[in-house]
Amino acid sequence: EAGVVQSPRYKIIEKKQPVAFWCNPISGHNTLYWYLQNLGQGPELLIRYENEEAVDDSQLPKDRFSAERLKGVDSTLKIQPAELGDSAVYLCASSSSFTDSGANVLTFGAGSRLTVL
Amino acid sequence: AQRVTQPEKLLSVFKGAPVELKCNYSYSGSPELFWYVQYSRQRLQLLLRHISRESIKGFTADLNKGETSFHLKKPFAQEEDSAMYYCALKDNTDKLIFGTGTRLQVFP
Numbered sequence: 558e559a560g561v562v563q564s565p566r567y568k569i570i571e572k573k574q575p576v577a578f579w580c581n582p583i584s585g586h587n588t589l590y591w592y593l594q595n596l597g598q599g600p601e602l603l604i605r606y607e608n609e610e611a612v613d614d615s616q617l618p619k620d621r622f623s624a625e626r627l628k629g630v631d632s633t634l635k636i637q638p639a640e641l642g643d644s645a646v647y648l649c650a651s652s653s654s655f656t657d658s659g660a661n662v663l664t665f666g667a668g669s670r671l672t673v674l
Numbered sequence: 675a676q677r678v679t680q681p682e683k684l685l686s687v688f689k690g691a692p693v694e695l696k697c698n699y700s701y702s703g704s705p706e707l708f709w710y711v712q713y714s715r716q717r718l719q720l721l722l723r724h725i726s727r728e729s730i731k732g733f734t735a736d737l738n739k740g741e742t743s744f745h746l747k748k749p750f751a752q753e754e755d756s757a758m759y760y761c762a763l764k765d766n767t768d769k770l771i772f773g774t775g776t777r778l779q780v781f782p
Contacts, residue, residue, distance in 0.1 A: 560717075590770075599678075599760050599772030600718070613769060648718070663710075663770065665718040 561666035563649050569672045575637035578669045582630070582651030589626055590663065591634050592648040600648055606632065607654070639673045646670050676701050676765045680773035687751050688781050695746040695776045697735075697761030706764040707744040709735055710772070713757045721746075721759070731755070751780045 562581040570576050582589050587608050592600035603622065605613040608629035617624065621640070626632040636643055647670075650663040677700040687693055699705060709721040722730045724737040724744060735746045744761060761773040 597683075597774070599762075599774050601772070602769055605769070613767060650718075662720050662723070667717050 561649055561651055561664055563647075563666035563669050565669055566667060567670050567672075569674065570639055571674050572641055573638040575635065576639050576671060577636075578634045578647050578649075578671075580632045580634070580649030580666060582632070582649070583653075583664055586651035586653045586664070587629070588652045588654055589632050590648075590650040590652075591624060591632070592650065594646040594648055594668070596645070603634070603647075636671075639671070641673050644671055644673045676763060676771050678761050678763050678771055678773035680759075680761055680776050682776045683774070684777045684779065686779040686781065689753055690750050693746075693748045693751045693755070693778065693780075695759050695761075695778065697744045697746065697773060699742050699744065699761075699763050701742075701763055701765065703766050705737070705739075707735075707737055708762040708764070708770070709733070709744075709746050710760045710762055711757050712760070718760070751778075753780050753782055756780045 564579050568576055589606040591603040593603050594600045602616055604611055604617045604624050606626045609626050622636055624634045646668040648668045649666040652663050679698045681696055708723045710718050711721040712718045733746055733748045735744050737744050756779050758775050758777050760775045763771045
């Protein structure tokens with residue numbers, strides 16, 4: 558089991574450029590999360606999917622951020638255009654709501670570190 | 675508003691000393707609390723959660739509703755416990771809210 562897979566691991570772009578991050582959750586996990594982690598801070602939820610439905614996107618800055626989870630498996634998070642303040646680690650996580658032990662227990666990916674110059 | 679507070683950014687102890695990482699929360703409902711850990715060059719992972727009432731790697735955490743705390747404790751720290759520890763609260767919308775984290779350094 559590869560766990561939650563994210564790519565790219567590192568991305569350096571100039572401001573105003575677009576960037577996209579990809580996440581493949583653990584097989585069978587119906588819930589997928591995108592978190593933002595700034596330096597010295599804890600992860601902050603951007604968006605949560607139950608299957609292909611975005612059930613909580615209240616923290617997603619919709620003017621420049623977008624996300625999708627087609628077919629309820631892989632997900633993509635996009636930023637267009639990127640700003641200097643977007644430099645951070647973008648974490649993807651997944652969980653299963655179908656087991657008592659799995660509910661609300663998140664498995665995280667390694668993260669995608671974005672640097673905006 | 676829901677909030678998780680970890681007052682210490684850094685906690686340094688010597689091997690064999692007791693450890694207590696503090697976590698306080700603000701939540702009006704019945705909380706579900708977790709501790710996540712990130713070892714150097716590894717992914718963020720679950721350490722324990724209060725509903726399991728378990729001890730993992732010698733760590734325990736007790737939910738104190740009166741003091742709104744969920745402190746993480748270990749009687750004898752080991753060097754391999756050095757890591758970043760995050761306390762997290764699940765709110766009534768199933769959102770997981772993390773604290774800012776405490777870095778634990780265990781010296782030999």
